[in-house]
Amino acid sequence: MAVVRKNILTNAAARQKYIQGVTLLKAEGSGTTTGSLGIPGPAKELSSYDLFVVMHHWAMMQFTPATQTDRNAAHAGPVFLPWHRWMLIQFEAQLKRVLSDASFGLPFWHWAADGERPKAQQPNSALWKANCMGGDGTGANAAVQTGPFSDASDWRVEVAADVNGVLRSVHRTLRRGFDIGTGLPNTGQVQQALDQPRYDRTPWNSTAAGFRDRVEGWVPAASAPHLHNRVHVFVGGDMLISSSPNDPVFYLNHCNVDRIWAAWQKQDPAEPYRPPKAHRRASSATASTTPCTRSSRPPRTGRRPSRCSTSATSTPTAASPSPSSAPKVPRQR
Numbered sequence: 001m002a003v004v005r006k007n008i009l010t011n012a013a014a015r016q017k018y019i020q021g022v023t024l025l026k027a028e029g030s031g032t033t034t035g036s037l038g039i040p041g042p043a044k045e046l047s048s049y050d051l052f053v054v055m056h057h058w059a060m061m062q063f064t065p066a067t068q069t070d071r072n073a074a075h076a077g078p079v080f081l082p083w084h085r086w087m088l089i090q091f092e093a094q095l096k097r098v099l100s101d102a103s104f105g106l107p108f109w110h111w112a113a114d115g116e117r118p119k120a121q122q123p124n125s126a127l128w129k130a131n132c133m134g135g136d137g138t139g140a141n142a143a144v145q146t147g148p149f150s151d152a153s154d155w156r157v158e159v160a161a162d163v164n165g166v167l168r169s170v171h172r173t174l175r176r177g178f179d180i181g182t183g184l185p186n187t188g189q190v191q192q193a194l195d196q197p198r199y200d201r202t203p204w205n206s207t208a209a210g211f212r213d214r215v216e217g218w219v220p221a222a223s224a225p226h227l228h229n230r231v232h233v234f235v236g237g238d239m240l241i242s243s244s245p246n247d248p249v250f251y252l253n254h255c256n257v258d259r260i261w262a263a264w265q266k267q268d269p270a271e272p273y274r275p276p277k278a279h280r281r282a283s284s285a286t287a288s289t290t291p292c293t294r295s296s297r298p299p300r301t302g303r304r305p306s307r308c309s310t311s312a313t314s315t316p317t318a319a320s321p322s323p324s325s326a327p328k329v330p331r332q333r
């Protein structure tokens with residue numbers, strides 16, 4: 001069933017349903033334990049919500065190919081957009097199930113609209129009110145204090161990446177640390193991405209200058225992070241690391257990224273996914289000998305990674321789909 005994804009700031013019903021669904025999914029035992037997945041730390045059963053956190057982390061840990069530390073199975077390459085579209089579709093299906101509502105569509109956060117405000121005003125968006133996502137973190141642990149995912153609401157992060165990029169069993173409050181200095185992307189920057197005629201370009205990584213890399217937020221490098229990455233950096237805290245789906249804002253960001261991709265696809269339906277199939281076959285055949293060109297890049301950890309960790313009405317759901325000496329740690333988003 002096709003659904004309509006709505007703006008969370010202009011549709012109260014979508015906002016309430018999203019919070020309700022996420023809360024239900026977080027409370028539902030999945031039957032899968034940390035022990036069965038080899039996740040170190042206290043053994044426990046994970047919730048259905050938490051399994052998405054694990055999945056995202058695992059994808060980030062798979063460098064493609066393994067001989068470099070830039071592109072991974074979900075980021076810094078052409079697959080960034082379809083991989084996250086697939087994740088949204090799976091997550092949305094789970095929300096439909098727990099809500100018993102086949103018409104439910106994930107809401108999106110039109111962050112570029114908030115990005116039009118002066119930076120100091122951006123934390124005043126209705127998104128951060130107690131009846132929506134709650135506000136910034138405070139105190140030594142940057143704990144979220146208000147709203148449905150706060151300490152008081154008993155929302156707990158159960159698996160999180162540590163400073164070495166290892167996913168661990170934890171039990172703590174959700175963290176945010178707004179980066180007002182960086183601020184949110186604006187509508188002009190979204191338009192610059194939409195103006196890119198090609199889906200992606202060689203060398204198919206974070207230095208490529210096509211639409212995908214623009215919307216992911218790596219280029220132009222001198223002023224990065226942009227768009228998707230900038231939103232991760234702006235929210236901060238748990239949104240900076242590979243377990244970033246711990247913050248329900250993650251899905252609102254990616255739903256908006258998916259919406260921008262859908263708009264770009266609509267502009268020129270004849271423009272294909274890139275690289276073309278023949279190139280993908282050739283690349284996989286030579287992957288094991290591809291030189292690592294970016295291994296000297298430091299891993300992206302901490303509150304402020306050097307280049308990120310990472311039309312406002314409605315859009316139909318697309319049918320198509322640390323320390324530098326540490327071992328490889330994917331860029332955090």
Ligand SMILES: [Cu+2]
Nearest residue numbers: 056074075333
């Ligand atoms: Cu991601």
